[in-house]
Amino acid sequence: MTITFAREEIQQTIKMIHEENLDIRTITMGISLLDCVSEDINRLEQKIYDKIVKNAGQLVTVGEQISARYGIPIINKRVSVTPIAIAAAHLNTEEMVRIAKVLNRAAREIGINFIGGFSALVQKGFTAGDLALIEAIPQALSETEFVCASVNIGTTKTGINMDAVLKMGQVILKCAQLTADKDGIAAAKLVVFCNAPEDNPFMAGAFHGVGEPECVINVGVSGPGVVAKVVKEFPNADFGELSNLIKQTAFKITRMGELIGRAASKALNVPFGIVDLSLAPTPAIGDSVAEILENMGLERCGTHGTTAALALLNDAVKKGGAMASSHVGGLSGAFIPVSEDAGMVEAVEVGALTIDKLEAMTCVCSVGLDMIVLPGDISAETISAIIADEAAIGMINKKTTAVRAIPAIGKKAGERVEFGGLLGGAPVMAIHPFSSHRFVNRGGRIPAPIISLSN
Amino acid sequence: MALSLEESNRAIITVLGRDQTGIIAWVSGRLAEYGVNILDISQTIVDQYFTMIMVVDLKPSNTELIDLARILEQEGNDKGLQVKAQHEDIFTFMHRI
Numbered sequence: 432m433t434i435t436f437a438r439e440e441i442q443q444t445i446k447m448i449h450e451e452n453l454d455i456r457t458i459t460m461g462i463s464l465l466d467c468v469s470e471d472i473n474r475l476e477q478k479i480y481d482k483i484v485k486n487a488g489q490l491v492t493v494g495e496q497i498s499a500r501y502g503i504p505i506i507n508k509r510v511s512v513t514p515i516a517i518a519a520a521h522l523n524t525e526e527m528v529r530i531a532k533v534l535n536r537a538a539r540e541i542g543i544n545f546i547g548g549f550s551a552l553v554q555k556g557f558t559a560g561d562l563a564l565i566e567a568i569p570q571a572l573s574e575t576e577f578v579c580a581s582v583n584i585g586t587t588k589t590g591i592n593m594d595a596v597l598k599m600g601q602v603i604l605k606c607a608q609l610t611a612d613k614d615g616i617a618a619a620k621l622v623v624f625c626n627a628p629e630d631n632p633f634m635a636g637a638f639h640g641v642g643e644p645e646c647v648i649n650v651g652v653s654g655p656g657v658v659a660k661v662v663k664e665f666p667n668a669d670f671g672e673l674s675n676l677i678k679q680t681a682f683k684i685t686r687m688g689e690l691i692g693r694a695a696s697k698a699l700n701v702p703f704g705i706v707d708l709s710l711a712p713t714p715a716i717g718d719s720v721a722e723i724l725e726n727m728g729l730e731r732c733g734t735h736g737t738t739a740a741l742a743l744l745n746d747a748v749k750k751g752g753a754m755a756s757s758h759v760g761g762l763s764g765a766f767i768p769v770s771e772d773a774g775m776v777e778a779v780e781v782g783a784l785t786i787d788k789l790e791a792m793t794c795v796c797s798v799g800l801d802m803i804v805l806p807g808d809i810s811a812e813t814i815s816a817i818i819a820d821e822a823a824i825g826m827i828n829k830k831t832t833a834v835r836a837i838p839a840i841g842k843k844a845g846e847r848v849e850f851g852g853l854l855g856g857a858p859v860m861a862i863h864p865f866s867s868h869r870f871v872n873r874g875g876r877i878p879a880p881i882i883s884l885s886n
Numbered sequence: 887m888a889l890s891l892e893e894s895n896r897a898i899i900t901v902l903g904r905d906q907t908g909i910i911a912w913v914s915g916r917l918a919e920y921g922v923n924i925l926d927i928s929q930t931i932v933d934q935y936f937t938m939i940m941v942v943d944l945k946p947s948n949t950e951l952i953d954l955a956r957i958l959e960q961e962g963n964d965k966g967l968q969v970k971a972q973h974e975d976i977f978t979f980m981h982r983i
Binding site for chain 2: 435437441496500
């Protein structure tokens with residue numbers, strides 16, 4: 432028996448973990464709540480609580496054991512559940528809030544970091560349950576700690592439900608107002624999607640889709656720091672070489688997700704769903720997607736060339752990552768949340784990154800306008816118009832897009848908010864002063880797009 | 887090489903830090919106490935920095951890898967050494983197709 436690894440390989444792995452912030456961002460257990468349905472709300476609450484605690488009771492312990500065994504940090508353990516608007520479609524708004532509180536209690540009991548699935552899928556219209564849930568979101572998110580909500584308002588196949596877009600502008604604003612003393616934190620736990628994936632392990636948008644099995648383990652990796660380091664080491668690589676370097680690195684990062692997913696699946700006796708091979712930044716220095724783009728040769732993220740750089744990055748990450756895992760899913764790509772990425776925050780502060788450039792970047796990245804902080808005097812209609820733009824990009828380009836925006840109540844462009852932890856903090860971004868009021872108030876749906884004639 | 891998942895009980899122990907007398911004696915002594923078999927050692931010193939990579943087999947041992955990892959890390963810390971014990975699969979998965 433000899434050492435089957437080169438010394439360099441072992442040292443590289445250790446360096447990636449300890450110096451370049453390679454980690455497993457999350458093990459997320461998806462749990463179906465479809466069998467919890469009960470007319471009696473007390474019984475429904477009990478069944479939901481019991482099912483989550485029974486299935487995910489060991490999630491945190493197992494996560495910690497695996498982390499210790501392989502010597503790689505697992506930052507979050509999370510649970511996603513069937514969209515509550517489906518699993519509890521008969522409830523009214525008040526009762527929906529009660530369900531959010533049950534989810535929160537279950538999350539606290541089992542020690543997880545977040546629980547997602549206070550969600551509704553309304554791309555084509557609302558059920559009574561959808562309306563009740565959406566109405567309940569501001570109170571639900573401001574009175575719970577761990578619960579995350581998401582609403583899918585459009586898909587490529589169905590078009591965009593503009594009535595839902597209008598409503599979500601109001602809901603986001605209300606979330607921020609109800610938690611104004613905490614910099615609008617409730618809005619940071621709410622995502623508005625177009626083409627929402629059903630197996631996403633990342634928050635705030637994780638939910639357990641109805642096409643998913645009874646229970647499943649999904650894993651999200653993270654590793655912008657590792658990619659940033661590689662890109663920095665090769666300042667003269669041409670684009671083909673650059674893409675290859677990123678592919679190789681993404682492969683290695685994603686392999687970690689595959690390993691941890693398989694190990695968690697085996698230990699918990701739950702099927703392994705997917706690895707989400709996203710590059711997810713954290714506010715930590717050296718864990719930034721913006722830094723990767725800047726290492727490619729941009730003075731600041733957000734300047735001309737940023738969209739091209741991000742397109743190359745996103746595509747190379749997918750190519751490398753797809754090779755590394757038997758099942759890739761979720762959002763899978765480079766995330767560009769502003770507050771969670773120290774490089775993005777700096778780029779906004781120096782005026783390099785504006786909301787318009789960020790929107791353009793979302794055409795080629797994996798999600799959308801994520802963790803952007805908006806002026807506190809913004810109107811609900813303007814938020815709706817921002818959502819509509821982002822959803823249109825997703826609908827036409829057949830990709831997931833999302834808006835997670837936090838109006839900073841009482842603050843103007845340039846002032847700062849702090850959320851803390853993984854959510855970070857960010858300056859308020861300037862928005863256009865002109866009204867979109869008449870447009871978003873038209874009502875109805877934007878029809879599904881034609882798929883051929885694709886220019 | 888087949889991509890094993892916990893079929894093996896092999897782990898990689900890495901020790902990094904300023905060179906001092908008795909590092910190998912300490913690690914191998916502790917491993918012997920816990921009944922952990924050393925399969926291979928490779929060690930170098932670069933600029934007074936000691937680097938050791940050890941392949942060990944925990945099969946003969948009653949000690950769990952995560953306990954061994956914790957003990958070595960804590961004792962290593964006291965000596966100013968960074969000591970990791972990780973299941974070999976993390977390296978296999980990252981570097982072997």
